[in-house]
Amino acid sequence: MLTPEYLHALHNLPLAARRAAEGVLHGAHASRRKGAGMEFSQYRPYQPGDDLRRLDWRLAARSDRYYLRESEVDTSLVVHLVLDATASMNHQDDNGLSKLQYGKLLCAALAYVATQQGDAVALTVLQPRGLQHLPPRTDSRQLPRLYHTLENLEAAGRFPDAATLAPLTARRQPALTICVSDLYEENGEIEQLLTRLRAATGEVLLLHLMARNELEFSYRGAVTFEDLETGQQLQLDAGQQRRAWQQQQQQWLRETAHRARTHGFDYQQLSTAEPLTQALREFLRRRARG
Known part of the structure; x- marks a missing residue:
């Protein structure tokens, strides 16, 4: 199993995407296209x-x-990758990998797998200063374009406003939309966007990124937490608050998964400490159902 930190340490996104995809592509169906x-x-x-x-x-x-x-030969599928690149994605796990770095690896590997299946791949990066968008293409230059966009990407700011997001849902086009996000939101703005995307494209697969140090609350002693998007700080004793934190977080995760499925999204929670294999196989399973 190739760990995400190993793939990141390659400092070569095309190679990392190919290595991550090798195992899951063995025996996979090619699409009708x-x-x-x-x-x-x-x-x-x-x-x-x-x-x-x-x-x-x-x-x-x-x-x-x-x-x-x-x-x-077959009908092609449009795979639209939507990557959250707001400041909360800078959260770093104990393995030194940030959510954004994991998200880049994941999007690159998903794009590689989709291309190998004959699908048209699009990429949209969500940032407050404006959307970065690559329209769906199947030509041989699409993967290099996508890799270049991901390699030069940095996370910053809060989730974009409705006016910035409007072009995403202005045109109805059948597609499988795959959103990679930590779901850090203030007023349900990510949920609202995905609901509109499902209405516009038909299918949404939500890949929810969580760091292992969040899931396990592996902090020790007196800790100061800072909100990466607002700058607000919270001081607490990790040992005293661990149980309450974990209970509230598990409740939030259950509610998040339930709301996602109520809206008709396919939902998958991922840890940034785990290999990309689970998400790639989920994509292939979802694709086979379609």
Whole structure:
């Protein structure tokens, strides 16, 4: 099992994504998609990054234009990755890995798996200063674009306001939306966004990131906690508060999972100390059901 800290230590997101995906892809189904199958379906104009082996050179010689032959092998799936990059995602686990660093690895691996399945992959990064968005593409340059965006990403600020988020749900397009977030919110804004995304795209898989030091409350002695988004501080004795903290947190997690499923989301809680395998397999299971 490849640990997330090992993958992060590679300092090579494409390699980390490929290594993380190797195990779960073994024996996985390919999707139905337009591709290079045996039964001819249609031509489409060549776009930079397309596989040159699929060019119809005879047609190019006659028309001086480049077209690809497509076959109806299967219908493709649009996979829309939505990554929370607000300041709370800077929370660091005992292994030295932040939620954002884990989220980057997870999104990169999910994109790699989806691409290997023939799916079109999109990425949206949620930040208060504006959305970073890569539209869904299946060409060979999409993964490098996505990796570059993730590699240069830093977490900052609070969750974006409704006006900033509006373009995400303005257009209805069937897709599997995968949201990676710690669900740190003030007034249900993440839940509201995902509800609108489900109405616009049809399917939402929510991957809820939690650090192990949060889940186990592994702190000792007098501790000062600081809210990464508001700067507010709280001082407490970890030993005295551990049991109450864990009880309240478990109650919150149960309520969070229940609300997510009530809204029709697929919900999966993840620890940033665990390998990416669980989330990748959940994606493939969800994809197979669709």
